[in-house]
Amino acid sequence: MLLRLRVSLPDRPGGLGQVAKALGTLGADILQVTVLEREAGRAVDDFTVSWPGQIGAAEVRERLSGIPGVRVEGVWPTREVPGSAPDYDLLMHVASEPARGFATLVDALPGLCGAEWSLALADGAVRHASLAAPASFDLPEAPPRVATLESAEFRLMLLPVEAHGLHVVVARAEGPVFHRAEVERVARIVDVVSKLAKS
Template sequence: MLLRLRVSLPDRPGALGQVARAFGLMGADILQMTVLERQAGRAVDDFTVSWPGRAAPSELGERIGLLPGVRVEGVWPTRNVPGSSPDYDVLGHIAADPDRAVIILVDAMPDLLGADWAAALEPATGSVLHGSWQFPGRVPVAELTPMRPVAISEAGLHIASVPLNGAYLVVARSQGPAFHRAELDRITRLVDIVGLLAGWDLSRTA
């Protein structure tokens, strides 16, 4: 089982080593670590681990969270295999078929972000232009705006929304932590590159 854990830890020598050792003692193999932020003496890192399933994923998070000064902000399953470069694969598919850029991007977002579903919505009416597999048919949040990137949590969902060629892209997950600003920035940059490949008028997503 592949899991992602978001861990906040002291930004000092030895702290990361303690976390790595704790993963090893629990039988979790670290496959990838991504630094999301470093500020005010703390770091927030995303760890992708291979977990043999000897106990529930929540227990892994609880045990790591027992380390002094360490907080586990979320544990959730992921299908994003480290080293597979899925972002590049998505961009390659869009470059080969730019007319289907929105469909390809929406379908890829859940795997890229460790999310449940994604959808492209028309801003005036909120009607669905395309929804990924497992999209529930509607977005259960009324306060989303297509004008700027935003991350919110409501109704048991964590949601990220970014402008998308005159529409907006919504990505949602029910497990794990709220979308970090680094994830929101990743979505925004990916949309910008997709827009260049597809020949969109990028002033519409400004």
């Protein structure tokens, strides 16, 4: 079972080691650590871990929250395989088949973002949708630039693609809101796809 954990911890020597030790005592195999930010004496890290069996998010939170200064911001399932290069794979697919550029992007984004689904809207209609995406979606108000939004069910990332008259929506049901590092990464990918793709 692959999980992603977002942890805020004191940015000091040994802080990361304490979290790693606690994860080890839970039976987790740490496959990847991504530093999302380091500011004001704190760091926010995403851990991708593998567990041989089922473990509840509540137990993970309880164990890690017992470490002084550590806050667990989210625990959710992921499909992203650590050490792979899904960004590059996506861009290669788009470059080789530009007519399917946005369909390819929308299919790939849930895996890239640890999200449940994504879609691309044009004039209020769904043009492309990943698996598990709704057949229709009401965009609250089309933002002029990249934005995040929380609804009762989802954490959303909204990305306008002006050159193609689209809005790309990525939705995460479990886990924390999208971090600005995640948003910046996806915004760059969408920019490149918009240059490669044909409408």
